[in-house]
Amino acid sequence: MSSTANVFVVSPDTRSERRFDLHLTVQQLKNKLELITGVPVQNQAISVFNTEGDTAPAAVLNDDSKPLGFYGVKDLQIFQVSDLNPSTSFTGQLSDVSQVEKFELSEGEYAQRQDTVLAYKQQHKIGRFAEKKDEEEEEGAIPADVKVGARCEVETHVDGLHKRGTVRFVGPTKFAKGAWVGIEYDEPMGKNDGSVKGEQYFQCKPNYGVFVKSERVKIGDFPVEEINFDDEEM
Known part of the structure; x- marks a missing residue:
């Protein structure tokens, strides 16, 4: 036993x-x-x-x-x-x-920074900053590097917060128009378990899944950031 x-x-x-x-x-x-x-x-x-x-x-x-x-x-x-x-x-x-000092950054201040996902998208003409032939293409286009299995970081307005994870779904959905990127976060910072309104697009633990537009996604070799509580005595 x-x-x-x-x-x-x-x-x-x-x-x-x-x-x-x-x-x-x-x-x-x-x-x-x-x-x-x-x-x-x-x-x-x-x-x-x-x-x-x-x-x-x-x-x-x-x-x-x-x-x-x-x-x-x-x-x-x-x-x-x-x-x-x-x-x-x-x-x-x-x-x-109530015990936490709220950090606020205006959209204008965020747009002026050069070390953000937004700046990266602008420089590389990715997502909404890419040149589109027509409105229909803009609605459905996903950058080639945004694919299932890719490591990524999601754009956030909070300084120092890295919302990292793995792309688990790319494509159209039933809950909203256009193409969406489904991501499984490394930490429970999401909103779902890979399903929205009863439709399952990918599998993950509750609060680890999220769906975002591709312009908020930066693909790269992002390591998992986590606190390891494993006890060597166990």
Whole structure:
């Protein structure tokens, strides 16, 4: 019998797949989950579900001294980490926008910058800046380098924010006129799971998918930017 289990960890702001030793106590697990979810140890309430559709948990990890094996934890179960006091936690601070100074950049200021996706499009005459023969061509044309599987970065007005991902769909859609580019982001900064209004155009996890016009897409060898919380002890 395996002494480890691969589970999904879900919290108010995160979702990831992790492997844990079944000999870990609940207290040791909470220490690890604080790094993964941002929820302080003292604020964590952990429920175990067999599937995402379950309404009642299979177990509640409420004894810090017990090992995970005591609760019968097994592969592919879901650890739902609830935040009992979000106002004092890192995740709560992220969710409370009143505590964050809003960064604003006018369209005019953004247009004058030379280090943006917009400037790149203008210089290389890509997207809406490309010379078009007629209105119909402008509506449906996609640059040759925007193709499924290509790494990309999506234009954003927020300084220092890199919304990177992989092109998963290129072409016309049922939700709007013209051609669209479907992207799977590296991080959950999207709006869907690759589907819009019941139509599935590509597959990805919820909030990782987005559809944009090609003029907002810059193709290149963009590395994945992420925080790695993997524990060498696991």
